Amino acid sequence: MDLIARIAEIIVPVFLIVAIGYGYARRKPTDLVVFNRIALDVLAPLLVYTALASRDFDLDGQAPLLVAGTVLILGCGLLAWPLSRATGAQARTLVPVVMFNNCGNMGLPLALLAFGPAHFGAAVALFSVSNLLHFSIGARITSRAARTRDLLTSPLMIATVLGFFSAFTELRPPALIASGMKLLGEASLPLLLFALGVRLTGLTRQGLALGLLGAVARPLIGLGLAIPLAWALQLEGAARGQLLLFSALPPAVIQYMLADRYQQEPEKVAASILVGNALAVVFVPLALALAL
Known part of the structure; x- marks a missing residue:
């Protein structure tokens, strides 16, 4: 019962905010264009930078977790290739869906509630590594026409580089400035969950059929790799739980944004994302039960 109560304490606040966003958008049509631009250009970069530059973030101590996260992402992609061939799905559609997860909108708030502020920097570091791979390898998988240089010079990627630089050199802004940056960055956490709820209003019956494969394959393949990977790298405690x-x-x-930009079956990608986030109510508690 204690484990069930602990999992409920973590997931209920997250899904409550998602539900509020969903309910609001059902009553009033909501345009996320301006919010997406502010989130990607201002809020998320500040969140990433301040978490990585924090004195609580130990870059050397988190190296095994970051290696594990990188191997996990690449491993999911490798396993998704034969899955796409076996099911007849286009690899450029399915592989990035299985490789890259919603470690921003959903992952960061969940990690903060599950493992506390002391381990939040590790979750942001995983988010940063995922973005780096997503905007380079992931973009090229989605389309041969993807311009990786444009993606890697985005504010989010610049903030990631600066954050790791501060963690490595211990050069940081003055505390008064850093506090304001952190406050604004952390505002993105509930707003990203609210926006996720808004996006779920786009789920259709047709989308349920189209998106089920990617939605289920993403967490199942991920967990299937993470459990032996955590054992092989001897990850324990919060590091194992984070993975x-x-x-x-x-x-x-964000994979929908790339698929839409390069017209790589964006409707199927959107379906996988929407169904997958709806099914998170099943897979996230499972992962937390294994982690806690």
């Missing part, structure tokens, strides 16, 4: 939670997250919302 298991990371592995079970649904497909990344």
Whole structure:
């Protein structure tokens, strides 16, 4: 019963905010264009930078977790290739959906509630590594026409580089400035969950059929790799928990933006993302039960 109560304490606040966003958008049509631009250009970069530059973040101590996260992402992609061939799905559609998870909108708030502020930097580091791979390898998998340079010079990627630089050199802004940056960055956490709820209003019956494969394959393949990977790298405690939670997250919302930009079956990608985030109510508690 204690484990069930602990899992409920973690997931109920997250899904409550998602539900509020969903309910609001059902009553009033909501345009996320401006919010997406602010989130990607201002809020998320500040969140990433301040977490990585924090004195609580130990870059050397988190190296095994970051290696594990990188191997997990690449391993999911390798396993998704034969899955796409076996099911007749286009590899450029399915592989990025299975490789990259929603470690921003959903993963960061869940990690903060599950493992506390002391381990939040590790979750942000995983998020940063995922973004780096997503905007390079993931973009090229989605389309041969993807311009990786444009993606890697985005504010989010610049903030990631600066954050790791501060963690390595211990050069940081003055505390007064850093506090304001952190406050604004952390505002993105509930707003990203609210926006996720808004996006779920786009789920249709047709989308349920189209998106089920990617939605289920993403967390199942992830967990199937994460458990032996955590054992092989001897991850324990919060590091093991972070990896298991990371592995079970649904497909990344940002993959829809890439699929739409390059017209790589964006409707199927959107379906996988929406169904996957709806099914997170099943897979996230499973991962937390294994992690806690």
